[in-house]
Amino acid sequence: MGIASRERRRAQVLNRLATSPYRGRKDRNPSAVQGTCEWFISHHLYHEWLGQEASRILWVSADPGCGKSVLVKHLVDSIIQTTASRKVCYFFFKDDFADQKSLLSALSSILQQLFMLDTALLSDEILLQFDANGQWLTVSFVELWQILINVADRNPDTEIVCLIDAVDECSEHERRHLFKALCELCGSKKSLNLKFLITSRPYREIGMGFKPLENLNLPVIHLSGESDSEMRKIVKEIDIAIRERVRAISVQQTLTDDEQMILITRLLCVRNRTYLWAHLTLDLIERQLDISKEKIINITSHLPQNVNEAYERILCRTFSKDKATRMLHLIIAADRPLTVGEMVVALELQRHHQSIDDIEIEPEDRFREKIRDICGLVTVSESRIFLLHQTVKEFLISIDHAEPTSRSWKQSVLVQDPNLTLTYVCVWCLQLDHWTKGRQSANSSPSKHTSRNSFVNYAAKHWAKHFNRLSVHNQKKMTSLALEICNARGSCFLAWFPVYWRSRHARLVSGFTTLMAASYFGLEPVVRRILKPQYSQLNKKDKTYHRSALSWAAGNGHDGVVERLIRGLSIGPRSLRIVLRQGAKINQFDSDNRTPLTYAIWNGHLSVVRRLIEAGAWVDVPDVLGGTPTSYACTSGNFDIKALVVRGNVPSNAKHKEGEKLLLSAAKYGHIHVVRVLLEAKETNVNLKDDEGWTPLMWAINYRHIGIIKLLLEHNAYVDARDRAGMTPLCFATRYGQCEVAKLILQTERADVNMPDLAGLTPLHQAARWKQDDIAQLILRTGVANVTARVHGKDPAYSWVIRYNSCSTLKLMFDLYHDSVKVQDCTMAILETDNEWFDNDWADKLKTLLKLRRIDMNLVDSKGETILHRAVTKRSYQMIKEILAKAKAPTNSRDSRGLTPLALACLTLDSDAVSPFLEADSVDLNIADTKGYTPLHHAVQEHSVPITRALIATRKARVDIKNKDGRTPLSLVCLNGNTTLAKCLLHNCHVNINTQDKYGRTPAHNCVLMGNERILRLILQTGQANLNLVDNLLYTPLLLAAYRSNWQIVVLLLNYEQAINMKDQQGRTVLLWAIIHRRTDIVRQLISLDQIDLNVQDGNGLTPLSHAAQYGNEEIIRMLLEEPDIDVEVEDDTGMTALGHAAKGGHLGAVELLLKGGSAKLLTRDDSGKILLALASAEGYV
Helix, strand or coil: CCHHHHHHHHHHHHHHHCCCCHHHHHHCCCCCCCCCCHHHHCCHHHHHHHHCCCCEEEEEECCCCCCHHHHHHHHHHHHCCCCCCEEEEEEECCCCCCCCCCHHHHHHHHHHHHHHHCHHHCCHHHHHHHHHHHHHHCCCHHHHHHHHHHHHHHCCCCEEEEEEECHHHCCHHHHHHHHHHHHHHHHCCCCCCEEEEEEECCCHHHHHHHHHHHHCCCCEEEEECCCHHHHHHHHHHHHHHHHHHHHHHHHHHCCCHHHHHHHHHHHHCCCCCCHHHHHHHHHHHHCCCCCCHHHHHHHHCCCCCCHHHHHHHHHHCCCCHHHHHHHHHHHHHCCCCCEHHHHHHHHHCCCCCCCHHHCCCCCHHHHHHHHHHHCCCEEEECCEEEECCHHHHHHHECCCCCCCCCCCCCCCECCCHHHHHHHHHHHHHHHCCCCCCCCCCCCCCHHHHHHHHHHHHHHHHHHHHHHHCCCHHHHHHHHHHHHHHHCCCCHHHHHHHHHHHHHHCCCCCCCCCHHHHHHHHCCHHHHHHHHCCCHHHCCCCCCCCCCCHHHHHHHCCCHHHHHHHHHCEEECCHHHCEEEECCCCCCCCCCCCCCHHHHHHHCCCHHHHHHHHHCCCCCCCCCCCCCCHHHHHHCCCCHHHHHHHCCCCCCHHHHHHHHHHHHHHHHHHCCHHHHHHHHHHCCCCCCCCCCCCCCHHHHHHHCCCHHHHHHHHHCCCCCCCCCCCCCCHHHHHHHCCCHHHHHHHHHCCCCCCCCCCCCCCCHHHHHHHCCCHHHHHHHHHCCCCCCCCECCCCCEHHHHHHHHCCHHHHHHHHHHHHHHCCHHHHHHHHHCCCCCCCCHHHHHHHHHHHHCCCCCCCCCCCCCCCHHHHHHHCCCHHHHHHHHCCCCCCCCCCCCCCCCHHHHHHHCCCHHHHHHHHHCCCCCCCCCCCCCCCHHHHHHHCCCHHHHHHHHHHCCCCCCCCCCCCCCHHHHHHHHCCHHHHHHHHHHCCCCCCCCCCCCCCHHHHHHHHCCHHHHHHHHHCCCCCCCCCCCCCCCHHHHHHHCCCHHHHHHHCCCCCCCCCCCCCCCCHHHHHHHCCCHHHHHHHHCCCCCCCCCCCCCCCCHHHHHHHCCCHHHHHHHHCCCCCCCCCCCCCCCCHHHHHHHCCCHHHHHHHHHCCCCCCCCECCCCCEHHHHHHHCCCC
16 A cells, blocks of 8 residues: 555545544633642542553542533643553533534544544554445444454553543433443453543443443442542632632732632632532622622622522522523523524514514624623533533423422423423514515614524524424414414515525425425424315425425425325225325325335335335336335335335345446436435445446536535545546546536545546646646645656656646645656746747746746757747746846747747737847847848838837847848838838948849849839938849849839939940840830930930840831830931841831831831831832731
8 A cells, every 4th residue: 555545545534533623622621720630630549540551441420510521621631641652532522512412423533533643553454444334434333432442452552541521411322332332341351451531420320331340340440529538629629729719809809818818718618619619609709890898798698508509699690580591491492502693683582573673683792791691601602602511401490390389590491491482583583574685774784684694594494393392282382373484475484495495405496385395394283284274285296396295294204294194084984984085195206206205215214104105105116217116225225114115025136236227327317315315225336337437426527416426425435436438536527627526536535646547647637738727736735646647658747737737836836746847847848838829827937947947948849949939929028038137048049940039029029029139138139040031131021110120229230131032121121111111221220222132133123123112212312222233134123113114113213323225134225115115204204315325226126216116106206206316227137127117017107207207218128028018018008
C-alpha cells in the first residue's frame, strides 16, 4: 500500500468517526478550582485502578451537583496525561443534543481520539474493515466495540484509558449494551491494557449493571462519592470553591474583608452543600445590585438549604411567572435547543396575533441580556438556550399526572404540558398572516422579521411531530387548528409547507390536497375529520409525483392513517356485509408506476406492509425501473417484510441480479429513494458494472444526480472504478465540469488522483485539458497529485496546467510541487499556450515562472519563437519590458520566418509593443527576416505611421536596406501608396531616392507603376530623382508612364529635366507612345520641347509621323507637318513612308495632308515594289 493511499484511507476513517464535537462539549463544563478534586485524585481506589496493567473499570458515583463532570474534565486536561505509552480518550454524555446521548457517538469519538493520538493504532486490518463495511460500521455498537478491543489486544504496550462522564444520561437500552460489553471484557481470559472510568449518579439500575462483575469478584471498583466519608472530603473541596468564588465577588462588588468573612461563614454553615448549590446560591448573591454588610447578613440569614430550594428561590425572582413557565416548557419540549432568535418569537406569540407586526419583539442582543431575568435556570451557549443543569428538568416535572396543588415551582409542570405549549406556539406561528409576502410595513423592523422567520423554520419542520405526541384528548382539542394549518388552499399552508418540504425533498410538490397533507404527517384525527365531508379527496393525486394520500401515509409509516384510509364504510355481518363507501384504492399507481406498498417496503414499515397485503395490494407490478414490490422486498434486507411479500423461495443469485439491475437504473434516472433503499439493505453490490463498465456512481455523475452521488459515496462506492475507456468517476466529474462532485469524491480520500485512462490522461490532465480550474485546484490540494505524469512520454501534467489553467492554479501547483517542475517543460508550456491573443493571465503566469526561475529565455518552440516573441503575440507589454531588462534576454532572436520580436511587433501593428524595443540598447533594428524585411519594411508594408515614425526617430533604423526583391522601405511605400509614410521617409532621413530593385525599378518607377502621383511629386520635389534610369525593360519613369497610359504622371514628369528621346525595348519614345494612344495634348507638349526628336524611329522603323498616318490621326499629322524638321519621306523597315501607311489604312484625310502639307511623293514604292495606289487598292481603298 502506498503511503499516500494509506493516508487518504486513514483520513477517511477519521472522518467517518467524527460524529460529535466532543472537545467543545467537554469544554462547556467549568474548570476545576485549584485545590478541588483532591478527594478523588488522592483516593487509593483511583490509584489502584490507574496502577493496574489489566482491564479495570472504575465507577465513580455521586449525587447531582457534586462536580462529576468538572472532575472528569480536570482528569482529562491536567491529571491523566497522554504519553508515548498511554492514550487518554473521553466522552461526556449530555441530555441536550442527540449525538451527546448516543452510545454510538461515544464509541466513535473515543476511537477517533485514539487513532488521532497514535496513527499506528489504525492498522491496515481496521482500514480494510472500513473499506468493506464503512457505510454501516459506525452504526453498529458491536463492530465499534470490537475494533476498540482489537486495538487494545494488538497493542499490549499501549495503555488505553477511557473516561466516560454521566453514563446515566445515555438511553437505558444503549446503557445495557455497554454494561454487557464491559462485563464480557472484564470476564474474558484476555489481559488487555484497557481501562474505563465511568461517572454517574448513584442510580440502582446502574449499580445492577455492574453487579455481575462484583458477584464474580471481577475487576470493577466503585468509588461512591455519595458515601459519608467521601462526601466529607467533597464538602471540604466545595468550601474551597466557595471561598474562591466569594473572593471573585468581593473584587467585583468591592466588599470589605469583614463583609467577605460574613459571607463565607454564613455559606459554610449550610449542610449538604454541593457545587451546584454553591453556584446557584452565589449567583443569587452576585446579582444583588446594591450590596452592603446589612444586606449580606439579611441575605445569608435566609440561604437556600439545598439545590431544590435554590431553584425555587431563583424562579421566584422572575419578573413574569408566565414567561418563565413558557420558556421552561419550550426548552423541555423542543426537539433541539432553540436559538435566542427563535425564543424571542416563541415567548411572545399568542393566539390572538394575526401578523408579526402585532408582536412586540425585542432585539436579539437585548433579549439575550435579560434571559436570566426571565428565568434564572437557563444558560446560553453558542446562541442556543439550555437548562442550567439536568436536575432542573427533574425539579420541574411532576412524577404523577395530577395537577399541582401548591404554588411551588417544584413538580409544577405536568409531563404533557411542555409539548402542548410548544405545539400551540408552533401552530400560532404558522397561522400568522402575510408572512410570505415579503413586504414589511413602515413600522416593522428588519430584525423583527429575521427573528420571526427563524422560528417559522422550526415550527414548519416540527409542529406535526409535536402534535402527534399530544394525548388523544389534547389532539381532539387542537384538531380544528391542525386542519386549518393543513388546508391546502389556505394562505398559511402555502407559506409553511414549502419551508418544510425543501428541508426534506429536492423537488417541490404541487397539487397537494388537505387530505394528503394530513396523511403525510400522520395526523389521524385530522384525516378522520376530512373524510367525513370530503370523501372525494380520497383517491386524488398530487400533480408532481402523482401520489395519493394513501401512498404518502404508507411511505411515512402512519399505520393508523393507512387503516383509516382503506377502511371504507360498510354495514351488516361479514358474510352479508354491504359496502356503502369504498376505501382508498390500494393499487393506485404514481408517476413512476409505484403503488403505496412499494413505499412502505422501501421504508421498512412492517405494520403498513402487512395491512396493505391483507387489503389486497399487488406484489408483482413493475415500476419504471422494472422493480416490483417483490423485488424490493427481496433486496430490502428486512426478513419480516420479505416473508410477508415474497411468495415462494427466491434464488440468491436472482435476488442479487435484480438488485443490481435496479441500482443501475435508479442511479441513471435519478431515483434517489430506490438507491437509498437498496444501499441501506446491504443486499446489492454498490460497485457493480454494466456492459460498458459503468458503475452506478458513473451514471449518477453523468446525469448530475448530486443527491445520489452523495449517497453512493457515503455507502463506500469504489471511486477508482474504471469503465472500458479507463475513465474513473473523478475523470467523469472533471470532463463534465462538476466541481462539487469532484470535491465529494476527493473528500472521501479514497480516490487515486493519479489513475490514468487508456489514453494516458490522469484527472489532472483532464482538468487542465477542459480548463476546469476549480477541479484542478482540488486535485492539487490533495498533496499527492503526480504533476510529472506524462502522456505517452510527452508533456508532463504540470505543462498542461501551465498551458490551459489559470495563473491561480499555476501558483497553487508551485506552492505544493515546486521541486517537481523542470525549466524546459515550463518554458515550452508557456510558449504553447493557446489562450486568446490578449491574455492577462498569460502574463501573470510568465511573471510567476520568471520569479520562480522556471523559464529559459533562449528556448524556442516549434516555430522558433522565444518567450519574447510570445510576449509580443500576447500583447503583454509589461512582460516585454521586464524581459528586455534582463541581461541575457534574447532580444534579437529570430523565429522560423526570420522575424525578431521587434519585427513581429511591427508586423502585428502593435506600437505599444514596439516602444520597449526601441528603448532597449540591445535591440538591433535592422535584422532582416527570411524575405529580407527589416522591422521598418514591416512597418511601412503594414501602413503603420506611428511605428514607422518611431523607428525613424531612433536614427538607428537603416532606411536603404533592401529586401529579397531589392526594395527599400521607400520602394514599398511607393507601391502601397501611403503618402504619410512617404513624407516620413523623405523628410526625416537621408534616403536613396534612386535605388533600384531587382526589376530595375526606382521608387519613381514604382510610383508610376502604381499610379501614386502624390508620392511621385514628393520624390520629384527632392530634386534628387534620376529620371533617366531605366528598369529591366528599359523603361524610364516617363516611358513607363506613357506605356501604362498614365498621362497625368507623364504631364508631371515632363516638367522635369530628363532624356525624353530614350527608347524602350520596342524602340518607342514617349512621343511615339503618346501618338499611339492619340494623346494630342501630350504630343503638342512634347513637340514644343527643343530636344525632342521628331523623326525618331521605333524598332520597326516607324517615325512619329508614320504612327500618326497609320492611325489616321489628322490633328497630330497636322502638328507634325508644321514642324520644320519633320521628314515625311522616312521609310520604315518595310520601305513604307508615312504616306504609304496612310494610304494602306485608307485614311484619305491623312493622305491629303501628307500630299499637300508635307509634299510627300506619290509614286513612292515599298520594299515589294508596290506603289501607293496599289497599296490602297489592295486594302479596298480605291
